[in-house]
Amino acid sequence: MRxxxxxxxxxxxxxxxxxxxxxxxxxxxxxxxxxxxxxVKSSFPHCNFGVVKDSFNEGARSNIRKxxxxxxxxxxxxxxxxxxxxxxxxxxxIPAFTICTPNIQNDKYSYxxxxxxxxxxxxxxxxxxxxxxxxxxxxxVHVVKFVLQHHAPEIxxxxxxxxxxxxxxxxxxxxxxxxxxxxVDELQNMLNVGYEFIVPTLRTKVMEYMQxxxxxxxxxxxxxxxxxxxxxxxxxxxxxxxxxxxxDFDSEWAWKMKVLDHTSVTxxxxxxxxxxxxxxxxxxxxxxGQFVDGIGLWAQGMYYVTV
Amino acid sequence: MEYxxxxxxxxxxxxxxxxxxxxxxxxYTRQREAAIKRDREVARMRSPKVTNVMARSSxxxxxxxxxxxxxxxxxxxxxxxxxxxxxxxxxxxxxxFIYERGVWYENIDKHSVTTSKHRTQTHPLVDTVAMTLExxxxxxxxxxxxxxxxxx
Numbered sequence: 001m002r003x004x005x006x007x008x009x010x011x012x013x014x015x016x017x018x019x020x021x022x023x024x025x026x027x028x029x030x031x032x033x034x035x036x037x038x039x040v041k042s043s044f045p046h047c048n049f050g051v052v053k054d055s056f057n058e059g060a061r062s063n064i065r066k067x068x069x070x071x072x073x074x075x076x077x078x079x080x081x082x083x084x085x086x087x088x089x090x091x092x093x094i095p096a097f098t099i100c101t102p103n104i105q106n107d108k109y110s111y112x113x114x115x116x117x118x119x120x121x122x123x124x125x126x127x128x129x130x131x132x133x134x135x136x137x138x139x140x141v142h143v144v145k146f147v148l149q150h151h152a153p154e155i156x157x158x159x160x161x162x163x164x165x166x167x168x169x170x171x172x173x174x175x176x177x178x179x180x181x182x183x184v185d186e187l188q189n190m191l192n193v194g195y196e197f198i199v200p201t202l203r204t205k206v207m208e209y210m211q212x213x214x215x216x217x218x219x220x221x222x223x224x225x226x227x228x229x230x231x232x233x234x235x236x237x238x239x240x241x242x243x244x245x246x247x248d249f250d251s252e253w254a255w256k257m258k259v260l261d262h263t264s265v266t267x268x269x270x271x272x273x274x275x276x277x278x279x280x281x282x283x284x285x286x287x288x289g290q291f292v293d294g295i296g297l298w299a300q301g302m303y304y305v306t307v
Numbered sequence: 308m309e310y311x312x313x314x315x316x317x318x319x320x321x322x323x324x325x326x327x328x329x330x331x332x333x334x335y336t337r338q339r340e341a342a343i344k345r346d347r348e349v350a351r352m353r354s355p356k357v358t359n360v361m362a363r364s365s366x367x368x369x370x371x372x373x374x375x376x377x378x379x380x381x382x383x384x385x386x387x388x389x390x391x392x393x394x395x396x397x398x399x400x401x402x403x404f405i406y407e408r409g410v411w412y413e414n415i416d417k418h419s420v421t422t423s424k425h426r427t428q429t430h431p432l433v434d435t436v437a438m439t440l441e442x443x444x445x446x447x448x449x450x451x452x453x454x455x456x457x458x459x
Contacts, residue, residue, distance in 0.1 A: 136458065137452035141388075233436075235442050266408040
């Protein structure tokens, strides 16, 4: 059993968004890459192989060293394969068949190095077997980790601000507060130096307002959240759901979760617990990223609902 | 002495000489496959023996067992973070049930009367996801994530 998931960011050097990729004719690939892709292709009949649109130059034939594998229906690519020396500062440049996917935990490298997501070999047969073993749907824990790394600010913002800004907005509207930051700083300074207000109740109101502003800066109490990834099995059209629970969703470091703490469970449409089904149904009605009060939201192809 | 690879090893229509690194890889692969096979067999033979009609409780508890041409055991692949519990009929070619991360998958293909009987005897009596033999083998080797992207 793998003991942990790497603490390294799953960056856009590991995966790409499918909308940024374009399918590629093998004539543009380096001969070794073409050979590798053609050998792997037969194992993945439902997958496409392509490169990032902006990086592609039609004039440069037989030059592409790195090809992403993806499915049209996914949000992110499954990983990439290529022929290169992608090591960090190698003593000597030795190109090899390389694959890179979040599913890999290469213990040869430090678990805080991006190289831990890669496997390289000069043997094509071994390279094909690596691709078959690791290029597949990401582990749900990786998906959650990736989304939290790259999109946590917007998800957490919509999650928390809907709750917190209510109290602040009500206060501001009721008291007619001037929200100019300079003015707010002045008020804070007056409190700090112990300024005596002419109207004593004003001091209480200013203190209350400052407290609300402070609350807004702080994360809300730690909240357990269920991250649900839906996917379909193409062979029999069964709808599956991977569910990962994160106990400290509000924590800035929630993405550094460990497998042992956050094991995932798979459900089918029939076995998915009723409360999750109900929450998903309510969240789906809203727009992407819009927080449904007390329920959750959907973003980046996943549902986030309260426990 | 030059090492002459077999046809299947080099994937070529003619016998030919192969490089040192390929020879080493072929040796390594053979040794590894043999070790995996030996470990599986040892695990199977060490499993508690049960009669086929009593095998269901072992399946429900997901414990290893050895019946008559019927056995269940946990499998683990280094490339996958999750172990799977698999019930086989007659051999590793015919998985009847697989348990992975809370879901039971059932082989709905038919092979023989006895295999169907084994399936009835070992059914865990919970909701299962119906799968073909091909998909069952993919789940065993790559997990349901492999079936989701249609690995051949």
